[in-house]
Amino acid sequence: MELSIRLNEIISLVDKTSIIADIGTDHGYIPIYLIKNNLCNYVIASDINLGPKKKAEINIGMEGLTEKIQCRLGDGLNTIKPYEVQVVIIAGMGGYLIRDIIEERLDIFKSLDYAILQPAQNPEILRKYIHERGFKILEEELCFDQNKYYETIKVAYDNKPEIEDDFYYEISKTIIRKKHVLLKDYVNYKLWIYNKICEEIKEGAEAAQIRKAQLKLRIHKLKELLLCL
Numbered sequence: 001m002e003l004s005i006r007l008n009e010i011i012s013l014v015d016k017t018s019i020i021a022d023i024g025t026d027h028g029y030i031p032i033y034l035i036k037n038n039l040c041n042y043v044i045a046s047d048i049n050l051g052p053k054k055k056a057e058i059n060i061g062m063e064g065l066t067e068k069i070q071c072r073l074g075d076g077l078n079t080i081k082p083y084e085v086q087v088v089i090i091a092g093m094g095g096y097l098i099r100d101i102i103e104e105r106l107d108i109f110k111s112l113d114y115a116i117l118q119p120a121q122n123p124e125i126l127r128k129y130i131h132e133r134g135f136k137i138l139e140e141e142l143c144f145d146q147n148k149y150y151e152t153i154k155v156a157y158d159n160k161p162e163i164e165d166d167f168y169y170e171i172s173k174t175i176i177r178k179k180h181v182l183l184k185d186y187v188n189y190k191l192w193i194y195n196k197i198c199e200e201i202k203e204g205a206e207a208a209q210i211r212k213a214q215l216k217l218r219i220h221k222l223k224e225l226l227l228c229l
Contacts, residue, residue: 001063003033005145006118006152010091013116013139013154014039021046021085023076023101024092028056031069040087046072046079077105086113091152095122099129106133114138114156123151124169131169134161140174142182149186151175167221176225184229187222194219 003011007030014020014034021044022030031043045060047053053073060069072079077088088109090098098119102109109115119126130137130153139154151172164173170190175183194215201212 001029001032001036003029005143006091006150007033009141009143009150009152010089010116010118011037011039013141013152014087014089015114016040017086017113018042019044019085020087020089021077021080023079023088023090024048025056025071026052026092028059028069028071030089030091031056032060032063032065035065035068036063041068043069044072044080044085045069046074048073048075076101077108080108082108082111088112088115089117090115091118091120093120095119095124095126098126102129102133110157112156114154116152116154118150118152120148120150123153124166127153127172128164128166128169130155131162131164134159136160137172137174140172142172142175142180142186144182144185149182149189167218170218171222171225179229184226187226187229191219191222191226194222 010030011033016038017040019042020034020040023046025031025045025047028045031045034040034043045056047056050073053071057071060066060071090101098117117126134157135155136158137153137155141152143150143152171187198212198215201208
């Protein structure tokens, strides 16, 4: 079984452990890969929707892994108990939703050795939450898959809340520090998006002009970062 670029990015951040929960498992590809490559002993594959759960069960059965992977139907981290797993993977949903999933069962999330998060949208919202809630970012990766950038964040609880400049919630300090091979392209993509939005903001309403000024400041900071790359 060959994984997509973004799923491989998740796997690259997994350290060998005992039990992993894959929240929002969809087709069950990650749990299957984890077991077949001896990255853990057991996986709980959960999804809020019955359709994806059934697809995962079929795929897991075809691989002969029903004794190593258990599928559960439920919402977020409510499908697992505190200290039942060492690691959680949450991917395939937006930054707002991942934030809300964590916040709903913060007790479980704090008990983990680490978690791997891959927001499909709004990574800056999730990164801000992680910092303010006292989680340490252990590692981050960036990939481009199916015409879309994905940021993958590995975190652990250390009870040391931080407040960063909002700019670094959007462009990760970790990605900047390691001079990631995709960083320049990613910054240029952000510039293209913000310039396009600025062009579409019409003169007039005060709120629109405030938004435009904020975007121009962000564009300025992105251009400054480009000069350092």
